[in-house]
Amino acid sequence: MKKNIAIIMGGYSSEVEISLKSGAVVYQHISKEKYNTYKVHILKNKWVVVDDENNEYDINKHDFSANIDGNTISFDCVFNAIHGNPGENGTILAYFELIGLKHTSAPFYQMALTFNKRDCLSVVKEYGIKTATSFYLNKGDSIDIDKIIAKVGLPCFVKPNNAGSSFGISKAKTKEDILPAIEKAFKEDSEILIEEFLDGTEVTIGVIEFNNKVKVLPMTEIVSENDFFDYDAKYLGKSQEITPARISDELHKKLEITASKVYKVLNMSGFSRSEYIIVNNEPYFLEMNTVPGLTAASIVPQQAAAAGIGLPELFHNAIEMALNK
Template sequence: MKKNIAIIMGGYSSEVEISLKSGNVAYQNIAKDQYNCYKIHILKNKWVLVDDNNNEYPINKHDFSAEINGNKITFDCVFNAIHGNPGENGTILAYFDLIGLKHTSAPFYQMALTFNKRDCLSVVKEYGIKTATSFYLNKGDKINLDEIIKKVGLPCFVKPNNAGSSFGISKAKTKAAMLPAIEKAFKEDTEILIESFLDGPEITIGVLNYEGKTKVLPMTEIVTDNDFFDYEAKYLGKSDEITPARISDATHKKLEKVAKKVYRVLNMSGFTRSEYILVNDEPYFLEMNTVPGLTNESIIPQQAAEAGISLQELFHNAINMALKN
């Protein structure tokens, strides 16, 4: 008997449109002869099952079911394609845990930890993982620009602590640029992270639980036309994503070892995509995305293709791993 799979997409953050694209790619690539797939839109004003004719059926939040023409639909597994809140920060996954529904992501605490850049960096540092020098601000804190610059230097990156797709991030090159950058970041979050500039190539690494083992996908080198890998660079073609990355075998082995270690120490499962900067061939960890983009332009699908893994194999594996838990 075919399993019912709910593909959740949308969310409550600035990433809603990207998430809807990722969810639809998953829906198109999961074999309908093997699974009964349903698109579920999780939005601020409604949770609905959306059929192929765009008819909407409300989700019963008591047990995450839907009723279609008098038939109650329940689910065996949730495929999580929500970037940001509430999918990537663990909120909705805690709800699924409470009602006993399996899902393709890591446990909710791990999702919450990695979504909070500040806390994630604090944990990995304890395991000897190199990171940028950073300064934290909460909304309402007194802002002493001289103190910040003394610690992190210029240029520096100002970013929301809990946000994705590079929303709200700025590269501040001068003291005068700092306050506008801080104000921009605070529009996305009440906590912000200011980090020193690391000079070197950016390498993006996909790591996932594939057939029961931790697998590092072929790495991607980011060469952007913009000042950094921002929203335009990620989604509007303002960058070159070179897979596999142009690095030596020795550097590749070093990155692979660090990427596996980070995945393990954070107790991850499911998809992840982490960003590293190479400074004199030493990897510096920036952040981890636990619901990376799955659109046709996204990096994880590119890396999987380079590894000889089709989107169908990638998505079926995620479902199979979740059902075995």
């Protein structure tokens, strides 16, 4: 008997439209012969199953079932394609774990930990992983620009602590740039971090569970037309994404070991894509995305393709790994 798979997409953050695109691609590529698949839009004002004619059916939040044409549909597994809140920060996954519904992501605590950039960096540092020097601010804190510059220098990056797709990130090149950058970041989150600028090659690395093993995918070198890998570079084509990355075999091995170690020390499962800057042949960990873009043009699917893994196999593996937990 075919399993019922809910593909959740949308969310409550600035990434809602990107998530809807990722979810639609997942829905398109999962075999309808192997699974019964349902698009589920998780939005601030509604949770609904959306069929191919755009008819909507309410989700019963008591057990995450739906009544479709007089039939109650219960789900065997949820494929999580929500970037940001509540999919990537663990909120909805805690709910699924409470009601006993399997899903393709890591447990809710791991998702919350990795989504919180400050906390994630604090954990990996304890395992000897190199990171950029950081300065933290909460909304309402007094802001001492000179103190910030003394710690992280110029230029520096100002980031929301809990946000994705480069929303709210700025590169501050001068002292005068810092306050507007802080104000921009606070529009996305009440916590921000300010990091030193690391001048080096940017590499992004997908690490997944594949056939019950941790698999490091071929690495991608990011060459942005802009000052950094911002929203336009990620989604509007203003960057080169070179897979495999143009790095030495020695450095490739070092990055592979580091990426696998980070995945394991964070007790991850499911999808991940982490960002690194290489400075003097040493990888510096920036952050981890646990619901990376899943369109054909997105980086993790590109990396999977370079490893000989097509989208259907990538998505089916995630479902089977979740069902077998």
